[in-house]
Amino acid sequence: MIEKREALTSELHTVLDFIRWGASRFNEADLWFGHGTDNAWDDAVLLVMHGLHLPVGSKPEVLSANLTMDERKSVLCLLERRFKDRVPTPYITNEAWFCEMPFYVDERVLVPRSPIAELIQTGFGPWAKGELTSVLDLCCGSGCIGIATAAQYPDVEVTLSDISADALEVARVNVDMHHLADHMMLVESDLFNNLKGASFDLILCNPPYVDADDLAQMPPEYQAEPSLALGSGDDGLDFTRRLLREAPNHLHAEGVLICEVGNSWVNLEQAFPNVPFTWIEFEHGGHGVFAITREELLAYKAFFA
Template sequence: MTASPSRLTTLRDYIRWAVSRFHEQQLFFGHGTDNAWDDARLLVLGALHLPWEMADAYLDCRLEEDECQQLNALLRRRIEERVPTAYLLGEAWFCGLPFIVDERVLIPRSPIAEYIERHFAPWLPKTPARILDLCTGSGCIGIACAYEFPDAEVVLADLSFDALEVANRNIEQHELEGRVYTVQSDGFDGLPGQRFDLIVSNPPYVDAEDFAGMPEEYQHEPELGLACGADGLDLVRRILAEAADHLSEDGVLVVEVGNSQVHVQALYPEVDFTWLEFQHGGHGVFLLAAQQCRDYQALFRQRIKAR
């Protein structure tokens, strides 16, 4: 697979060559890009610490031999091992912000980013003083919320100690130690008595059928962050049953369930979920007001017991 540095000499050469190989080997793109050209450009420029928005004229710059060797090694891993580009670079972007990522956490890609940037308008009745990012992973959702709500205290909660180590590195990178902190928690178990004005969660929600058919790239991500039972809702059921106990009077719950939206709707046909619409792509994110969580709490608890 290795390209000869004597034949590939410029950034443009490597990007073009990578696009051809990515198509030839039928790689999957879904971890920050959706096509071979963007993925190749991100990998080549990112590996050499060059900005994505760099003018195309610089693509004809010749590379040093050590740079060619570095690119050859990374491209080999991307193609032969199907390692997602974000893991190869150790960085992913979310809400226009850089985040440290490795194989201990999912690669940020939630469509919730669109609503974070919109301050969850028109759904939040007031500016939140306390925010919970439940199942935080890298911390990207909670940290992005901290930027948009600069006076809010933000809690990043996750079951995985490994994930929380990454989240803490991101808190430090963004210099938010004063009002963003991590808590080890299985669902809400590690947050007794705590209430929040906004709870945002991108929990594991992939059902067994979808998980079995996922492209190889997803096998590099932690299974704990993806799969969650036959219908993908093992944790979502718990979140719904307990959310009312952790929301403030006018709080809001936002949960991403992706393709498992069909299972949510089948399991709770009585519940008037607000399914958010996205201008930039995405689906399967519901919103409930605190009052709805209280009104339906008995039902949510019943559906857990009925399993």
């Protein structure tokens, strides 16, 4: 292996050489993409530019620049980690983007990718009735949903909550990075257990929702993410059932719950065929996100018992 790496560092010279070589190895290894990019080339660009401490949007002239020997070795290590260990690129760079904002991420949290980003950027559409004053980001992970909401609506009080103390440590890093500590509260809680008495205009939730079959078949890149944030029982709805039962107690009179269940939306419809979930359509892609009002949750509470 040492000999092979030495050969590569003598054969590859420019930024473009390393991007091309990395993309070729990624395709050869049949990697899975879905953590910020959808193809081998873009993944290779991110890793090479990260290793060189250069922005992705650097001038095209940089592609022909020669790397020093130390830079070649450093970039090769990053590329090899991606295709040999199949680590998602954001865990290697410790950076992901959500709502056009950068977030620190590592293996303690999911890589941000929720279509709820589009709702934040468009003002939550008809589901934000009146002026928002309080929002809960439940199962917050990195805190991206709540932090993006706080950045977009500076007068709104935002609470970040997660069962994982490790995830909340990552969320705290992001709160501080975006200078929002004065706007936000972080609470370690299993659903609403440590939020007793608290209520909100809007609850945003990207909970664990992957069913057992999908979880078992996930590619290694997704298995690198925390299982606590992914799986939720045989049909993917263990957490969501609890949420539907308890959410009305933590919503204001005209409050709304917006929740992502991904591919488990079919299971949710089958489990509660009489409940009027509103499935949100996204202009920029994404599915499996529903909205339901407090009034509707109360009207159909017998189905959630």
